[in-house]
Each structure stands twice: as C-alpha cells, then as structure tokens.
Amino acid sequence: MNKNKTRYSLSNWELVSVNPNDKNWDWKDLFCFWGNNIQSLIAFSLIASLYLVYELNTFVVLFGTLLGSVFVYFFASLIGKPSQKYGLPFPVILRSSLGVTAAKYFALFRGLVGLFMFGIQTYFLSKLFSYLIRISIFSFDSTLLEQEFFLVFLLGLNAIDWVAFILTMVLQILLFSKSHKFNRTVIRFSAITVYLGMLLFFLIILLYDVKLVSIAFVDIFSLTNVYDKNNIAPLITVAGTIIAYFSVVIVNYGDFTRYVKNENELKKGNLSLILNLLIFSFFAVFIAIGADIFLNKNLENMERILTNPTDIIGKINNIQITVIVLFFTIIASASTNLIANYIPTQNSLLNFLPTKLNLKSTALVIAVLSFLIGIFWLPLLSQIGILAFVDTFASFFGPLFGIMVVDYYLIKKSDLKNKDIFLLDKNSLYYYSKGWHIKALYSLVLGFIFAASTIWNESLMIFKSYSWMIGAISSSLIYYLLANK
Numbered sequence: 001m002n003k004n005k006t007r008y009s010l011s012n013w014e015l016v017s018v019n020p021n022d023k024n025w026d027w028k029d030l031f032c033f034w035g036n037n038i039q040s041l042i043a044f045s046l047i048a049s050l051y052l053v054y055e056l057n058t059f060v061v062l063f064g065t066l067l068g069s070v071f072v073y074f075f076a077s078l079i080g081k082p083s084q085k086y087g088l089p090f091p092v093i094l095r096s097s098l099g100v101t102a103a104k105y106f107a108l109f110r111g112l113v114g115l116f117m118f119g120i121q122t123y124f125l126s127k128l129f130s131y132l133i134r135i136s137i138f139s140f141d142s143t144l145l146e147q148e149f150f151l152v153f154l155l156g157l158n159a160i161d162w163v164a165f166i167l168t169m170v171l172q173i174l175l176f177s178k179s180h181k182f183n184r185t186v187i188r189f190s191a192i193t194v195y196l197g198m199l200l201f202f203l204i205i206l207l208y209d210v211k212l213v214s215i216a217f218v219d220i221f222s223l224t225n226v227y228d229k230n231n232i233a234p235l236i237t238v239a240g241t242i243i244a245y246f247s248v249v250i251v252n253y254g255d256f257t258r259y260v261k262n263e264n265e266l267k268k269g270n271l272s273l274i275l276n277l278l279i280f281s282f283f284a285v286f287i288a289i290g291a292d293i294f295l296n297k298n299l300e301n302m303e304r305i306l307t308n309p310t311d312i313i314g315k316i317n318n319i320q321i322t323v324i325v326l327f328f329t330i331i332a333s334a335s336t337n338l339i340a341n342y343i344p345t346q347n348s349l350l351n352f353l354p355t356k357l358n359l360k361s362t363a364l365v366i367a368v369l370s371f372l373i374g375i376f377w378l379p380l381l382s383q384i385g386i387l388a389f390v391d392t393f394a395s396f397f398g399p400l401f402g403i404m405v406v407d408y409y410l411i412k413k414s415d416l417k418n419k420d421i422f423l424l425d426k427n428s429l430y431y432y433s434k435g436w437h438i439k440a441l442y443s444l445v446l447g448f449i450f451a452a453s454t455i456w457n458e459s460l461m462i463f464k465s466y467s468w469m470i471g472a473i474s475s476s477l478i479y480y481l482l483a484n485k
Contacts, residue, residue, distance in 0.1 A: 010100055011422045012354035014347070018087035018258050022180075025259040029184060030269025033256055034276045035191035036339050037249055039332040044309055046245065047281050048288040050238060051220065058220050064235040065281060068242025069274045075243075075250050076270050078405045083254025084266050086416055090252040090344070091351035094400065095421050097407040098444070100428065101435025104352050106444070109396045110252055111348025115366060116390050118341035119373025120381075122168055125333045126374070128326050130164035135319060156378040169371055172334060176342045177363035180259065183338060190335030197328035198283040205290030213290045220289070240465040242277075247468035251397040251404075252344045288312070342366065391455050398471030399447030403440050406476045411483050439482040447475025 037043075050061045082093050091107035098106055137144050137160075144150075150158055157165065175186060206213055260266045291312045313325045349362045357365070373381065408414060420428040424435065432438070451471030454464045463470065 009355055009424055012350050014350050015092050015354060023259055023261055026261055026265045027268035027272060031272035032188045032191035034273040036187055036335045038276050038280045039194045040336045041309055044284050048284045051285045052288055060235050061238055064238025065242055065277055068239035069277045071243050072246045073270050073273055076253050079250060079401060080253045080257035080266055082408050083258040084260045086418060087258045089258055089347045090254040091347055092421060093254055096416050096430050097404050098440050099432040099435045099437040100424055100430050107348045107351050109393050111345045113390055113393045114341040114345035115369055116373055118337060119370035120377055121337045122370060123374040123377045126165040126168040128330050129168050130160050132326055133160050133164055155375050173363050173367045176338050177359050186335060190331050194328055194332045201287055202283055213293055216289050217286055244465045249340055251401045255343050255347050392452055395451040395467060395471060396448050398451050398468035399444045399475035402472035402476030403443055403479045406480045410480060440479060443475045443479035446478055447471045450474040
C-alpha cells in the first residue's frame with residue numbers, strides 16, 4: 001500500500017489532465033488573456049515611450065512591435081500546444097523533459113519569481129487603493145489627513161497604507177483561490193472592462209478638440225526615412241523589447257492553454273496577441289498625445305510628454321476623473337498579477353508538494369510569503385537590489401522553454417505518456433536517473449549561464465533584452481545535440 005502511494009505521490013487534482021468538459025476556452029478567452037498581459041501601467045508607459053519619447057520613426061516602432069509579436073505568437077504556439085493536447089500545466093509537462101523529480105525544483109524557479117513579483121505588485125497595487133481611501137477621507141473632511149495619527153509610519157507605511165495593503169492582499173487571495181473557472185471570469189471581465197475604459201478616455205480626449213488632437217496624432221506617423229538602413233538596429237531592439245516583455249508568461253503559457261477546446265482555437269487565440277498589441281498601442285499613443293494637449297492646450301515637446309498614466313492623472317486636477325482612472329487601473333493591475341504571478345506560483349507550489357497542498361493551502365502560503373515581501377519591499381528589498389536576483393532566477397525561463405520545445409517536438413515527436421508523467425517509479429519513462437534527466441539538466445545549466453551573463457557581466461548588459469532568447473537558443477541546440485545521439 002505504501003509503495004503504491006509513493007508511486008503516485010506526484011498526483012494532485014489540480015495537476016492531472018483537465019476534464020474534457022472543462023476544456024471550454026476559445027479564442028475569445030485567449031484574446032482576453034493576452035489583453036490582460038498588455039493592459040498594465042508598464043506596457044502603457046513602454047509603448048507610449050517607444051512611439052513618442054525616443055527618437056524613432058513611428059513606423060519602425062510599429063513594424064518592430066509587429067515583428068516582436070509574431071515571434072511571441074510562434075513561441076506561445078510551440079509551448080502552448082502540448083498543454084492544450086494533454087490538458088496538463090507547465091510544471092507537469094516539464095517533468096517529461098527534466099525528469100519527475102528535477103521538474104519539482106526547476107518549476108519552483110518560476111514560482112519564486114512569481115511569488116516575489118506578486119508581493120511587489122501587490123504593494124504597488126495597494127498604493128492605488130490608498131489613493132482612493134485618501135480621496136474619500138479628504139472629501140469627507142479635508143483636515144482629517146493632517147491628524148497626527150496619519151503621520152505615524154511603520155516600515156514606510158502609515159495607517160492608510162497598511163489598511164490598503166492588507167485589503168489588497170485579502171481581496172486578491174479570496175478572488176484568485178476560488179477555481180480556474182472563476183479566474184476565467186476575472187480574466188474576461190478585466191480585459192473587456194479596461195478596453196471599455198480606454199475607449200471612454202479616447203472619446204473624452206478626442207471630443208475635447210477633435211481637429212487639434214487628430215492632427216497631432218496623424219503627424220507622428222511619418223514615412224520619412226522608413227527604409228533607412230540605420231533603422232534596422234532600432235527595429236530589432238523594439239522587437240526584442242516586446243519579446244522580453246512577454247517572456248515571463250511564455251514559459252508557463254500551458255497553465256492556461258490546458259483549458260482550450262482544440263488546436264484551432266489555440267491558433268486563433270494566439271493570433272489575437274497581435275490584434276491586442278495594435279489596439280492597445282493605438283489607445284496608449286492617442287491618450288498620451290491627447291492628454292498632453294488637454295493639459296497644455298497644445299502639443300508639448302515629444303521628449304517631455306508624459307507617458308505614465310499615474311503622472312498624467314496627477315496633472316489633471318479633477319477628483320472624478322482620478323477616481324475613475326484608479327478604478328480601471330486597479331482592475332488591470334490585479335488581473336495582470338493573477339496571470340503573470342499568482343497562477344504560475346500556485347501551480348509551481350502544487351507541483352512541489354502535490355500530496356500536501358491544494359488551492360486553499362497554496363493560497364495561504366502565497367499570502368503569507370508575498371505579504372512579507374510586500375511590507376519589506378520599500379525599507380529593505382528595494383534597497384539591496386533584490387530585482388537583480390529575481391532576474392537571475394528568471395534567466396532559467398528561456399533555457400526551460402528551449403529544452404521543453406526541442407524535447408517535445410524533436411525528441412519525443414509530440415507524444416507523451418500521461419500515466420508515466422505522474423509515476424515516481426524507475427520503470428516510468430520520465431524517471432531517467434532517479435528522477436533527473438542529466439542531458440537536459442546539463443543543457444539547462446549552460447543555457448542559464450549564457451542568459452544570466454547578460455545580467456551580471458557589464459560588457460554583455462547591452463544584450464539583456466535578448467537574454468531570454470539567448471538562453472532558449474543555446475539550451476535547445478545543446479540539448480538536441482546531446483539527446484539526439
């Protein structure tokens with residue numbers, strides 16, 4: 001009995017193949033998934049800056065963005081197909097490549113990065129809630145915020161900040177730990193709501209001065225020097241930036257594609273990434289330009305234009321508009337936290353301790369650890385350069401992707417044995433050397449060294465945006481040469 005229990009100790013209801021009745025995601029759900037990934041403050045600032053601040057031809061930025069999104073589409077299709085076919089999440093698919101034991105530890109790297117970022121993003125998300133609380137108190141009594149009680153700080157947070165942070169953490173954990181069906185609803189609601197919000201502000205800005213705003217928007221699209229050879233390097237840089245932005249979610253994309261109906265829906269859903277980038281880029285650039293005209297009554301110098309939504313709102317002296325923008329920003333930030341950080345962490349932890357953890361207990365672990373990360377972010381973690389270490393962990397993502405893709409398509413010829421992937425048994429196909437696939441691990445370590453060198457080697461830091469691809473290409477080539485013998 002104990003022996004049988006040990007053999008199946010890698011199984012968990014959240015990790016096994018998805019029930020066919022639950023494989024009901026279609027391309028519209030993946031459209032919302034990619035929409036959530038793009039609808040963030042970072043993406044808004046990044047895209048608006050590429051078009052408006054840096055001295056780049058706007059068509060070069062557009063073509064670079066499209067080129068980057070085509071690569072992301074290709075990568076997402078490769079990594080998403082195995083999970084869609086077998087209904088298994090990223091950590092379980094990883095077992096077939098690295099071995100059933102090794103996958104427990106290396107999938108945890110994705111979980112650790114997600115855990116750190118979940119805590120940090122929760123901290124910044126709580127700042128939005130604290131703004132709403134302050135606005136409410138100020139509207140009730142403008143003198144209350146001057147009371148000594150609100151001037152006492154602990155770990156860089158006052159009473160309002162603590163209430164906002166705890167509220168943000170509790171709300172996220174309660175919502176995200178329900179089920180994958182509820183998470184699907186959150187993803188759908190967020191993507192549609194945020195786009196409706198952007199459409200609303202687009203119309204508000206456009207109607208402020210239709211002629212002036214339209215002319216300013218059209219003027220930034222210049223065909224001058226589009227075919228200049230000097231545009232090649234910027235175009236590649238923009239494409240690399242787009243790939244780097246999505247690199248965090250690519251490796252564990254299978255956590256979501258496992259619920260997709262069929263391969264046709266997966267293909268159409270992945271194509272919606274390109275559509276999302278075009279829609280979001282249009283709104284981001286138009287809103288940034290229009291807001292500048294709205295604030296200054298004329299278009300200011302492009303290099304000084306505001307591209308951060310919080311900076312734009314800070315300049316608009318209107319409480320109603322501020323509250324509405326904060327509402328949409330909170331929804332966008334929370335859903336991004338769910339997709340990019342919470343779900344990857346949840347599945348990695350479930351895979352690490354499959355017999356001891358479930359959705360609720362995993363949520364508790366994430367809540368406690370990310371709470372500590374969040375409260376110590378300002379006074380400690382941000383001061384010691386912790387993000388460099390998080391980036392180092394993330395250097396495993398590209399090599400993991402490369403090995404998984406080569407192993408599935410070229411070595412195993414798109415065929416996995418579902419039963420063996422949950423067996424801790426020497427007769428299992430994925431047991432390898434006591435649960436460790438030495439050839440894959442060797443390739444992974446070498447790919448990691450190549451990728452991490454762009455973070456720690458000063459002379460190679462110019463290639464940091466390409467670290468994911470460097471790791472993926474190097475590990476996949478090495479693994480193919482080793483495993484194909």
